[in-house]
Amino acid sequence: MPMRYLLYAGLALIVLPLAGFGLWLAALPATPAAFSPVPVPQAEDDAILAALKPPKRARPLVAVVGINDATETTDYLMPTGILRRADIADVVTLSIKPGPVKLYPALTVEADATIEAFDAHHPEGADYVIVPAMSRDDDPAVATWLRRQAKDGAVIIAICAGAKVVAAAGLLDDRRATTHWYYVRNLLKRHPTIRYVADRRMVVDRGVGTTTGITASMPMMLTLVEAIAGRDKAEAVAGDLGLARWDARHDSGAFKLTRSFAMTVLANSLSFWNRDRFGIALEPGMDEVSLALVADAWSRTYRSRVELFAASPAAVTTRSGVRFLPDRVTAAWSGDRLSLGHTNERPAEVLDGALQNIGARYGQDTARVVAMQLEYPQRGAGL
Structure with missing residues (x-):
């Protein structure tokens, strides 16, 4: 008899929090409202x-x-x-x-x-x-x-x-x-x-x-x-x-916690066996604004992390004089690499490209989770 009670108690410890989580999740709006700003006087x-x-x-x-x-x-x-x-x-x-x-x-x-x-x-x-x-x-x-x-x-x-x-x-x-x-x-x-x-x-x-x-x-x-x-x-x-x-x-x-956001974060977090590690080559004169946006966006998927790599441990100076240190010292990155877009792409365009690539790799729900974290409005509505 005591063992049965212990089993029931154990099940209760599992089921009750899950039930509470389900009620909390159900109370959230399903998706955010469309971005529709009003002009400022x-x-x-x-x-x-x-x-x-x-x-x-x-x-x-x-x-x-x-x-x-x-x-x-x-x-x-x-x-x-x-x-x-x-x-x-x-x-x-x-x-x-x-x-x-x-x-x-x-x-x-x-x-x-x-x-x-x-x-x-x-x-x-x-x-x-x-x-x-x-x-x-x-x-x-x-x-x-x-x-x-x-x-x-x-x-x-x-x-x-x-x-x-x-x-x-x-x-x-x-x-x-x-x-x-x-x-x-x-x-x-x-x-x-x-x-x-x-x-x-x-x-x-x-x-x-x-x-x-x-x-x-x-x-x-x-x-x-x-x-x-x-x-x-x-x-x-x-x-x-x-x-x-x-x-x-x-x-x-247009920016609030939603059911879609919570479920996507939960699902991506639970996929701990399926994590990606991306490298960005650290090069002198690179655009630090584009670099920040790409690294920040890909690091917020709950599925991937980003590291800078270079052949030397010395700091590398970017376009505007910011000194970056590599996370990994290597002349050749063995895994997937990220770029900062095409030569003529500007930072806002680079961010849009990163979100598109995130959506293509992990799905649009993950791309929206990243955009929500960045509090990034829909591109058509402007930054």
Whole structure:
């Protein structure tokens, strides 16, 4: 008799959680709504540009900060690459301590300086500080440094879930803000005085800017270029990136947890025996924005990971001066390789190509999961 009860108890431990998961799954919407953004009033766009005007220098100083052990790949690299190719500001990549910066979900770089070295060279502080998503929202060194930069007059710009880092530093209290769709509820729970703004890809309030998900750093950086150097310059850089528009319009309702998303992530995660490892050849002068987008996208399939390889362990410098370290030192990659598209393809086109290739290999549900993580709008609707 006791053995029977133990068996029943064991079955209950299995069935009840599964039943709870099934009820939770059934409560989710089946698929997201179609992306249908509403135009932003011109006065609001003008206000964002005015709020992003250089606060100190004619040629601004921009600091892109990250922690060494897990800073979001595209959040860190895309602002750096875009602003450097625009050549309208001095852009410095920073780490909290000496040593490589391990990006998530892929790639490793060498920062230009630590925050301590930056402070020694620039005691007056930066004009702009770019804050990517990080594995720890409340790193004390980051929080202290951000508060000091804000006090010295820097405009703080949080990319994606970098809003959680800025909020942990106390810089979003009683401000309007946005963030990646997945983290909105958590952000507001921890910081209830934040006034969340839906249907905006970027929000700027009293010296602090925030954006929605990862790919929103493209329109935010183009808006910053326009604020610093004018519309013509921003249009030229946008053309180089492959973008026709970069305003604040967004449709928050098109990005939410759905049954399709959850089931695809679960199915891909359970296919642990069927993982792919892709290599990207690390070459001097390569486009770091395209590299970030390709590596980030393929690393979010729950089916694959991406590594850089090179014949030497030495850092390799890209188009805009970012120093990458190879994950694997080899002259010949034995497995599947990824490319950054054709020679003339621009970063936005490279991302579209990566999503198409992901869909062809793993199915369209997986491609949509990746696009949702990147908070990437439908291509026809623009970035």
